[in-house]
Amino acid sequence: MVSILMISGSVRRGSVNSAVIATAAELLPADMTPVIYSGLADLPHFNPDLDREPLPHKVAELRRMIGESSALFFSSPEYAGAMPGALKNLLEWTVGGTEITNKPIGWVNPSTMPNRAAETYASLRIVLSYTDANPVDQACVDVPIPRSLIGEDGIVRDEAIRSAISHAMIALVSAVRL
Incomplete structure (x- = not known):
């Protein structure tokens, strides 16, 4: 099964970033399965002392999902000039594993x-370099999306x-099919 793990960097209900993820999932080819990650707010704070077996349950689940995916796709806001803490926390949990190694990565920045x-x-690209992930430049784009263009269904x-x-x-x- 070819699947794309899709991660919104926002924990806010009804966020533009989550709408990007839902829309991207809807636009995938029929032979691709979107897997929308919904555990961002539930991950424990990163602690290097816990980054070993047995991993915290939510972290083990995240790493399993990454390992089973063919690629990862992100959409995230920026808070105070930086990556949101919840997304940075998720990424910190990936550095100690190998599940993300060589995975194609894409993202849409929806800021208007x-x-x-x-x-x-820029931070996402730096952190991903520590995991040996493979950002695909043509899949990493800015697409300004005003909230007014999102339907009530979040698409x-x-x-x-x-x-x-x-x-x-x-x-x-x-990139997945190469």
Whole structure:
């Protein structure tokens, strides 16, 4: 089974980033299975003393999901000029494992403000370099998405934006199929 693990860096209900994830999942080709990670807020704070077997249950579950996926896809806000703490915490739990090694990675930055969230994605790229993950440049894009273009169902309905998200997903899927 070919699956894409999709992670929103926001724990906020109804966030634009979670709408990006839901929309990207909807746009995947039929032979790809989206797996939306929903445990971001439930992970324990990273502690190197706990980064060994037996791992905390939620961390073991995260690593299993990463290991079983063919690629990872992110969408995250920026808080105070940096990656949100919950997403950084998730990434810190991946550094000690090998599950993410060589996995193709993509993301959509939905900020409508020029250069907003740039630090989040620069940081994401740096942290991922410690895991030997494989960010796919064509799948790592800025797609400004105003909240007004998200339907009540949490899906982006604007066709131009859906097309831009779809292009990022096509690039990620192409990297998986190499």
